[in-house]
Amino acid sequence: MKSLLATLALTTALTLPGLAAARPVTMTTTLTQYGGDGAYLALYVTDAAGAYVGSLWMAGEKSKYYEHLSDWYRATGGDPAEINGITGASVGAGRTLEITLDLADALFDAGYTLHIDAAVEEMRDSPNEIAVPLTAAGAGTAVPGRRYIASFTYE
Amino acid sequence: MIRALHRWPGLVALIFVTVLALSGASLSVFPAAERLAAPRHVAGQNLADLAARVVATHPGLEEIRRSPSGTITAWWFEGGTPGSAVIDPATGLDVGSADPNPVERWLTNLHRSLFLDDAGRLAMAAGAAAMLVLALSGAALIARRTGGWRRWFAPVRGPVAGRLHVEIARVAVFGLALSAATALWMTASTFDLLPDGAQHPADPAAVSGQMQFPVDRMAALQDVPVESLRKLSFPYEGDARDMFTLSTDMGTGLIDQGTGEMLSWADLSPWQQVSETIYILHTGQGAAVLGLILGLIALTVPVMGATGALIWVAGRRGRPRLRDNASAGRAQTVILVGSEGGSTWGFAATLAQALRGAGQAVHIAPMAAFDPARHPRAERFLILAATYGEGDAPASARGFLDRLARLATPPNAPLAVLGFGDRSFPAFCAFAAEVEAAARAKGWATLLPMDMVDRQSPQDFARWGRALGDAFGLTLELDHQPARPVADSLTLISRCDYGEAVQAPTTILRFALPEVSLWARLTGRGFTRFQAGDLIGILPEGSAVPRFYSLASGNRDGFVEIVVKKHPGGLCSGQLLALEPGDSVRAFLRRNAGFHAGQGRAPLILIGAGTGIGPLAGIIRANARRRPVQLFFGMRHPDSDFLYRDDLAVWQAARRLSRLSTAVSRGARPHYVQDALRAEAAQVAEAIRQGAKVMVCGGRDMAQGVAQAMQDILAPMGMTPAMLKAGGRYVEDVY
Numbered sequence: 001m002k003s004l005l006a007t008l009a010l011t012t013a014l015t016l017p018g019l020a021a022a023r024p025v026t027m028t029t030t031l032t033q034y035g036g037d038g039a040y041l042a043l044y045v046t047d048a049a050g051a052y053v054g055s056l057w058m059a060g061e062k063s064k065y066y067e068h069l070s071d072w073y074r075a076t077g078g079d080p081a082e083i084n085g086i087t088g089a090s091v092g093a094g095r096t097l098e099i100t101l102d103l104a105d106a107l108f109d110a111g112y113t114l115h116i117d118a119a120v121e122e123m124r125d126s127p128n129e130i131a132v133p134l135t136a137a138g139a140g141t142a143v144p145g146r147r148y149i150a151s152f153t154y155e
Numbered sequence: 156m157i158r159a160l161h162r163w164p165g166l167v168a169l170i171f172v173t174v175l176a177l178s179g180a181s182l183s184v185f186p187a188a189e190r191l192a193a194p195r196h197v198a199g200q201n202l203a204d205l206a207a208r209v210v211a212t213h214p215g216l217e218e219i220r221r222s223p224s225g226t227i228t229a230w231w232f233e234g235g236t237p238g239s240a241v242i243d244p245a246t247g248l249d250v251g252s253a254d255p256n257p258v259e260r261w262l263t264n265l266h267r268s269l270f271l272d273d274a275g276r277l278a279m280a281a282g283a284a285a286m287l288v289l290a291l292s293g294a295a296l297i298a299r300r301t302g303g304w305r306r307w308f309a310p311v312r313g314p315v316a317g318r319l320h321v322e323i324a325r326v327a328v329f330g331l332a333l334s335a336a337t338a339l340w341m342t343a344s345t346f347d348l349l350p351d352g353a354q355h356p357a358d359p360a361a362v363s364g365q366m367q368f369p370v371d372r373m374a375a376l377q378d379v380p381v382e383s384l385r386k387l388s389f390p391y392e393g394d395a396r397d398m399f400t401l402s403t404d405m406g407t408g409l410i411d412q413g414t415g416e417m418l419s420w421a422d423l424s425p426w427q428q429v430s431e432t433i434y435i436l437h438t439g440q441g442a443a444v445l446g447l448i449l450g451l452i453a454l455t456v457p458v459m460g461a462t463g464a465l466i467w468v469a470g471r472r473g474r475p476r477l478r479d480n481a482s483a484g485r486a487q488t489v490i491l492v493g494s495e496g497g498s499t500w501g502f503a504a505t506l507a508q509a510l511r512g513a514g515q516a517v518h519i520a521p522m523a524a525f526d527p528a529r530h531p532r533a534e535r536f537l538i539l540a541a542t543y544g545e546g547d548a549p550a551s552a553r554g555f556l557d558r559l560a561r562l563a564t565p566p567n568a569p570l571a572v573l574g575f576g577d578r579s580f581p582a583f584c585a586f587a588a589e590v591e592a593a594a595r596a597k598g599w600a601t602l603l604p605m606d607m608v609d610r611q612s613p614q615d616f617a618r619w620g621r622a623l624g625d626a627f628g629l630t631l632e633l634d635h636q637p638a639r640p641v642a643d644s645l646t647l648i649s650r651c652d653y654g655e656a657v658q659a660p661t662t663i664l665r666f667a668l669p670e671v672s673l674w675a676r677l678t679g680r681g682f683t684r685f686q687a688g689d690l691i692g693i694l695p696e697g698s699a700v701p702r703f704y705s706l707a708s709g710n711r712d713g714f715v716e717i718v719v720k721k722h723p724g725g726l727c728s729g730q731l732l733a734l735e736p737g738d739s740v741r742a743f744l745r746r747n748a749g750f751h752a753g754q755g756r757a758p759l760i761l762i763g764a765g766t767g768i769g770p771l772a773g774i775i776r777a778n779a780r781r782r783p784v785q786l787f788f789g790m791r792h793p794d795s796d797f798l799y800r801d802d803l804a805v806w807q808a809a810r811r812l813s814r815l816s817t818a819v820s821r822g823a824r825p826h827y828v829q830d831a832l833r834a835e836a837a838q839v840a841e842a843i844r845q846g847a848k849v850m851v852c853g854g855r856d857m858a859q860g861v862a863q864a865m866q867d868i869l870a871p872m873g874m875t876p877a878m879l880k881a882g883g884r885y886v887e888d889v890y
Contacts, residue, residue: 035254064347122255124218124230124239147237
């Protein structure tokens with residue numbers, strides 16, 4: 001567990017590319033026209049037992065609002081160290097967020113699940129908007145979200 | 156200092172603050188509209204009942220929210236599609252869309268961030284800070300202008316722009332300060348600068364693991380009235396470990412979906428409660444009426460901005476641009492200016508130019524900024540000071556005497572004081588004299604004894620310049636052409652002649668009101684607003700020096716009236732008495748607030764002789780409120796110079812004049828106005844006891860005689876004319 005976390009941290013630190021046991025993965029999240037302000041999105045990984053492993057990306061820069069990403073918040077306690085260096089702007093309705101990360105090979109086909117929590121001001125919080133198992137075969141397959149995410153793919 | 160604190164944020168932030176105010180005012184309508192549109196709440200309904208109704212109509216329910224305005228919104232996920240709607244709490248049925256109003260959202264984003272995210276938020280917060288500074292400094296200025304915080308609502312006078320600015324501000328300043336202060340709090344909260352983050356209930360050690368407990372029987376929900384609900388989130392469908400999350404106006408809790416029991420609870424922190432109250436005060440969400448009031452107040456901001464800018468422009472107009480002003484530290488000669496209307500700056504500029512021509516480094520500054528430590532190389536200080544009102548410091552010299560008094564030692568460089576004023580006023584150069592006296596008392600070396608310039612006389616100024624030059628070995632020729640006031644052309648409508656038989660030709664001249672532009676009206680220039688007792692400056696042909704006459708009418712009368720007596724050899728009075736209807740003269744207005752009748756119901760005692768009746772007649776004509784007025788009028792002979800005789804009869808019949816006493820000076824037994832006053836001593840004393848105001852207008856001798864008579868009348872009451880003067884109840888217009 002500890003070593004895996006370390007791997008994640010390393011892989012998400014994009015200043016250290018070219019790790020032998022890692023591959024670049026592009027994640028594309030397209031939002032629906034939900035008719036509200038920009039959405040906060042938390043991308044994170046849980047293991048086969050459902051326990052939080054680490055965060056991949058945080059779209060939205062005001063830590064005050066992270067509590068509305070309720071599953072992620074409950075898992076991390078809102079610890080800013082979890083998303084240090086991997087935050088960006090919130091994503092507007094109908095827009096697409098595309099991020100490329102070096103992910104450890106060990107994360108694939110090993111029971112890990114990628115989650116996205118979403119929240120929009122004045123609208124319903126949507127934890128676990130996306131929950132998709134990380135598999136080599138699943139790459140390139142678009143998955144719809146529940147409320148705010150039109151489609152999510154990784155490849 | 157306060158004025159600068161008010162002016163600069165005001166001008167710089169005008170645009171930001173206007174955007175903030177207009178968008179805020181528009182937003183203030185939404186809570187009220189939502190309040191009106193929200194379905195009626197059900198009295199006594201608890202949350203369990205509401206949740207059960209909504210669940211019945213919306214399987215897959217995920218969340219119920221109640222807005223501060225009372226609107227209930229539900230969010231669900233059913234058959235793979237999300238849904239949401241506004242709910243009627245009585246039936247659980249949909250009554251409208253839950254999507255945010257796009258207009259409100261657009262306005263909100265404009266209002267808080269100019270669509271620029273954090274940079275915009277900071278800019279708008281700076282706007283709010285400017286608004287707060289403006290509100291607080293403005294309040295201090297109002298208190299200063301009205302004469303203290305307890306006189307907050309005392310009437311103000313002056314040009315329209317200035318009055319409008321103050322009249323609106325007196326009410327609006329409270330709302331604007333509230334909106335601005337709450338905005339800053341909310342910004343601080345958004346940027347996480349306040350410890351008002353949400354409190355989270357602790358995760359329970361264990362959950363029942365059961366599901367399907369009926370919502371309407373959940374104890375934790377039955378205890379919650381719908382009015383206190385914020386948000387109820389349902390557990391994930393099929394996840395037995397998940398819980399209900401309930402937020403109310405008291406705090407947040409977690410509820411077991413298998414038992415309906417509260418597992419864990421966290422109260423709102425005091426900081427959160429304060430932040431929520433501030434949110435309500437700022438947005439009106441949950442306090443719609445307050446929101447509308449604040450919105451209306453916000454609408455005054457553009458008006459305040461426009462009138463404020465006009466005030467600033469009007470204030471700058473008088474002050475010439477200072478060219479080649481040497482730095483404070485380098486200056487050999489330091490000229491300090493105390494000016495109210497701005498004309499003294501013109502003299503200072505002429506003086507500075509002449510000194511520079513003689514090779515001097517000259518620094519000009521307002522007296523209010525006096526600080527000798529800033530002028531280490533100063534060889535001499537020159538103070539040019541006008542006087543405001545009854546001997547007060549003019550605007551640019553406020554605080555000078557305090558600054559002088561605080562100095563441990565006087566400056567080394569010697570001082571010359573030049574006073575500016577008008578000899579026809581009792582407090583001629585009184586402030587300059589006070590400065591001179593204070594400087595001498597401090598031991599400040601004298602360069603020249605104090606001198607005075609009467610009515611902007613170029614001759615007086617040139618004479619002082621030569622004396623100044625002699626004092627430090629220069630030839631100084633000061634050739635100052637005072638900027639002529641912008642004069643209007645007044646056309647005579649009618650004249651009414653008196654006094655030929657007593658060798659004192661006198662006439663009442665009535666001129667048409669000149670056309671006034673909108674700009675002049677807004678800035679209070681020209682013949683826009685005046686009343687009896689104000690002065691009119693007439694520019695006779697062949698002279699640049701104006702002659703002043705007291706006005707016998709106000710702008711509401713629709714004409715400009717003065718009373719003129721021919722002086723032997725008098726240039727101006729000769730020209731005026733030669734006017735025929737249709738002829739015109741050049742004239743400008745000068746306010747004379749010290750000789751206004753003022754508001755109030757207290758009696759007026761008006762005393763005048765000869766042409767001095769002019770402003771008094773105007774005051775009586777304007778006395779529509781039937782204030783008790785007693786007039787004492789002295790003339791030479793009733794058949795010859797009984798000015799306003801017919802008018803006075805009409806006004807007396809209309810009760811605009813309560814009592815008329817005349818004194819006739821020609822005849823077997825000469826009788827003067829002060830004699831008439833003594834004859835009515837009991838009557839006058841009684842009026843004074845009732846708070847009467849005494850107004851005296853006429854020649855110097857008459858005024859002295861009247862003051863003596865009043866002294867005698869007041870003495871038995873233990874009062875003096877000086878005491879009445881100090882209270883503004885004894886005013887004179889003497890020439």
